[in-house]
Amino acid sequence: MIDRIENMERRALEEIDQATDTAALEEVRIRYMGRSGQLTALLRGMGDMAPEDRPRTGQRVNLANRTVTDALATRQRALQDAAAVVERLDITLPGRRPSIGRKHPLTLIREEVVAIFGEMGFTVADGPEIERDYYNFEALNIPANHPARDTHDTFYMGGDRVLRTHTSPVQIRVMELYPPPVRVIAPGRTYRHENPDATHAFAFHQCEGLYVAQGVSMAHLKGDLTYFARRLFGKAVKVRFRPDFFPFTEPSVDYSFSCVVCNEKGCGICKGTGWLEISGAGMVDPAVFGFVGYDSEKYTGYAFGMGLDRLAMFKYGIESIHMFLENDLRFLSQG
């Protein structure tokens, strides 16, 4: 008897589960709990049962009755809710707007750099990221086996192709194409075989600057870079030039901006030094003019590099260069 009750309960629960609308559910209810339903018949039959079996069997039938009643009610509610969702679908509502992306921090900084130098008369030049050894090194006065190549370890693409290690090759390409005077900047991606840390990555971004004309001097370089720094970071920023060496400039300097985050006191962004090294610069070496057929007796020029990732890190307080290429939306959607 107990087995019969349990089987019936199991079947009833299965059928309740399989009912996909309220009409089907009602049929199940009638089949088991209706006036001539199977469970109803069992409940009614209790009176005819031998008195010694009655308590146990009775208890089980009552339990089955409750279980099936509860399951019917629960399923009923679920089916009604689902129907309500369908009814609530208002097809006259306007569609969901696609979310609009934001500019990447490197795009923001590049646009600002281009705008400032644009006002100063610089146009934008471009060059390939897969560059020829000649433009990346040779014509910049860095012959094969020159020790300066050590700091530019890169990805060799086979033949004489390399992933450019700096934007300086664009200088050569511009001077090959145009006679002086030229005044260009060249922002773009660059590559080096680096050990990654907070400020070094295998792919990074630079902006090259080149101004060649008659009478261009170191004073122009200092003045223009200082003006640029003030436009980008405000009047309080100082620019420091220190002697350095680059094969394609003579004399050469490295230049830094004073840390506007901590006012030169030393902080995490400037690594406690109060200064941010931006890159190198100098007067274009006459040997470079030789490669592009410029008359170095008549023309002089200045050139500079600029680490765009660094500028963006400085300006927006970003602590790791790797965030630029990780595509984490939590980072990118702050702008």
Ligand code: DAH
């Ligand atoms: N190309 C150099 C680098 O990536 C930076 C640089 C130094 C660029 C001096 C220049 C320059 O134009 O004149 O390390």
